[in-house]
Amino acid sequence: MSRYNDKEYILSVLAKNKPGVLLRIAGLFSRRCYNILSIVAAQTENMEYSRILIVVSGDDRIVRQVDKQLSKLIDIENVTVLNKEEAVVREHLLLKVERNMENNEKLVQIADVFHANILNVEKDSMIVELTGDATTINSFIELYNPYNIIKILRTGSMAMVK
């Protein structure tokens, strides 16, 4: 349930690589009624830690609560609320689209305009890959929309302070 004046915040969470740590985070969000828009988790350069990036919708007050409640979890080392202006934000997209002789050229053209990679081509479909911020990815999908998209896989936001 998002409300009119809700904004999006990106939280960068450094967590110990313990079993169930994602469950602890997800459980906290659900029981405290915070909204997760997307979540990306992966090991860091240090094998003992994971970096988890969570996009939350809410107001300032909620995001401060999320930050403080997350910080109380024993397996969490550090929580940072990232300012979008001061960070590089990227999402990753895999898109499978129907292909035929008529639209083939158009599909490749769109990919070229966005510097997207064509990863695989089959007789009647192809898979393209794109990395970019949310707006770019949304535009990219919009352009493919008329051509019968078969499947979309999209990660949440990854973000790093500049």
Add this chain to the structure above:
Amino acid sequence: MKLTGAQIIMECLIEQGVDTVFGYPGGAVLNIYDALFEYKNRIKHIRTAHEQGAAHAADGYARSTGKTGVCIATSGPGATNLVTGIATAYMDSVPMVAITGNVSCDLLGLDSFQEVDITGITMPVTKHNFLVRNIEDLADTLRKAFIIASSGRKGPVLVDIPKDVTAQKFEYEIKNVDFHIYKTPFPKAERLEKAVKMLRDSEKPFIYTGGGVIAAEASEELKEFAELLDAPVSSSLMCQGGYDQKEARYMGMLGMHGTKTAALAIKNCDLLIAVGTRFSDRVLCNANLFAQHCPIIQIDIDTAEFNKNIDVDLKLKGNAKEILTHINELLPQRQHKQWMEQIFEWKDFYPLEQDCLSEDEVTPKEVIETLDRLTKSNAVIVTEVGQHQMWAAQFYNYRSPRHFITSGGLGTMGFGLGAAIGAQTANLDKKVINIAGDGSFHMNCNELSTAANYNIPVVELIFNNSVLGMVHQWQKLFYQNRFSETNLDKTTNFEMLANAFGVKAFTITKREDIEPVLKEALELNEPVVINCLINPDYNVLPMVPAGGSVEAPILEI
């Protein structure tokens, strides 16, 4: 020295100063119970009638001593039976370590007999929990569990140990684990200076205290602070006895069933100082109508409690004892003669009252006040949840901390008897009285058998009105007397029930019974049940109805 996992558990408990544990045996904890047999001269084990009772007993032990309470249960149903007790401790920030057995590692995840994912189940109601799959992690995990449970904002920690881990052998040595999860924060100097300035500028300050005062052992500092500031003191349900209630400046509880004096004082104060309290909805009533006219200073160890239920003007993050000590050094003696006189006037004008509904009837007030007199305000009072809980909070004079034990946050009916057993085990020199309602008593009366088996001399005082009083009161007020399912069966004979457990029982039916029965029961050095029959129409008053302002309680119905 090589020890089995079960022996390592015993050694770690001894390392942590644990002398008593509460639990119930079962398949997955056979090794642990075998070790308990071996260590029985060093660790006392109380077997309750039900695992829930064990969790509440560990909780009562912890609340009455400040030490971490320990309970043990087997896998599956044993572990799930602890959950209500763990949640109760979690909501009231009580330090507890719950040890559960689980099926052997090779059977985990296979829906094995008596297997549940208890770490998954208890995640929302523990500060943290562990599943120990490797014997080499066992000792340090237990040590960490005790550190987590008793540091910062305290709370329960669960350690789940598969059966094979308790059988394996591993090298054990006493050591301190290097595990600093929590560095107690302390406010910056400028914040403290700002606080002192606000305190000095205030002409009508109001101190609102919560369970954090008791958890931080800050009663003496609080007393000094209140006297320096020359301010009246009120408390939440969780801080009964945090301030000597016989002191003139104590106004009683604040909140849904708070005193009229506290309500008038908060309406008229010009500064609210909240110490170790989380502005629970039972105190705030309507958050939008709570202390809107005055600045608020909040002292708390858990930063997540700042600006959670209500916005505050100055946050002092840290241990209440340390912060109050510091403020007491900086704050010059204040005088608020007029304000305090006004408070005393209100106190005289609005005492807590409960008149006999018909002539010569037993009132809960008279029973509890007689109990207060006979025990010289020095008994440990435990409660269940409901009307009797509020009466126990209102009419007994708690003069020092850890003498009132109640489930405030979770409101767990069935909490009291188990908790009383735990509290009595830890306080052999004190009278422990569980004040109950007949509804709550019915929930977990099985624990009378524990009290009888171990001759734990708790007094079970049941206010028996044959209704679920608090819900009944709400139905009376807001549901047009439609008493849906709150009229209890009257067929249980509490005296015979007590006798069946091997427990003596008394009945109070009229006013003349009160003193002699209480006297006789208190003099016994064995568990005893007092069935005190009361009229179902006694209400808990004052009362702030749902959505109302804390400043305007209703005084009569």
